[in-house]
Amino acid sequence: QVQLVESGGGLVQAGGSLRLSCAASSSIFRFSAVGWYRQAPGKQRETVAAIASNGSTNYADSVKGRFTISRDNARSTVYLQMNSLKPEDTAVYYCNLVVAGTINYWGQGTQVTVSS
Numbered sequence: 001q002v003q004l005v006e007s008g009g010g011l012v013q014a015g016g017s018l019r020l021s022c023a024a025s026s027s028i029f030r031f032s033a034v035g036w037y038r039q040a041p042g043k044q045r046e047t048v049a050a051i052a053s054n055g056s057t058n059y060a061d062s063v064k065g066r067f068t069i070s071r072d073n074a075r076s077t078v079y080l081q082m083n084s085l086k087p088e089d090t091a092v093y094y095c096n097l098v099v100a101g102t103i104n105y106w107g108q109g110t111q112v113t114v115s116s
Contacts, residue, residue, distance in 0.1 A: 002026040002105040004095045009110030012085055016114070020080040022095030022107055030073035033098045036080045038091035038112075045094070049080060062088070085114045 008020040022034065035050035049059045049069035057069050068081040078095065092109040099105070 002028065002097060002099070004097055004105055004107035006093065006095050006107040006110040009093060009112045011113045011115065013115050014086055016085050017081070017083045018085065018112060020082065020093055020095075020110060020112070022078045022080075024076040024078075024097060024105075026076065028099055029076035029097065031099075033101075034069075034071060034078040035096045035098075036069060036078075037094045037096055038089075039094070039109075040091040043091075048093070051078060082112070085112075087114045087116045090114050 003025040005023050006020060008018055010018060012018055031053055033050060033052045036048040037045045038048050039045040047060055048063055049057065049067055051057045051069045051071050059067060066084045069078065071078045090113050092111050094109045095107040097105045
């Protein structure tokens with residue numbers, strides 16, 4: 001079983017920064033794609049950023065240039081560095097790991113609140 005634990009969320013003023021971490025309790029991590037998603041109250045989850053096992057990345061247009069996703073396979077951890085945060089970034093952020101392109105694992109989420 002794969003377990004994911006997100007951390008690093010909190011309350012920050014607009015323009016501030018946070019770094020989210022997602023730690024996986026599985027050796028399969030380095031072979032998997034990992035993504036960050038967020039869900040604001042009353043809204044559906046949206047993709048924020050994703051990183052493949054080979055390190056290639058993709059970002060939502062709304063965060064490109066402000067957020068950076070990275071991974072440390074030795075630590076089985078993926079990070080989301082969030083800079084220049086905006087109130088619109090307020091949401092619960094979730095880590096998702098995909099094994100063999102079919103099986104999805106989700107963390108419990110970490111709250112990010114950006115005040116204006």
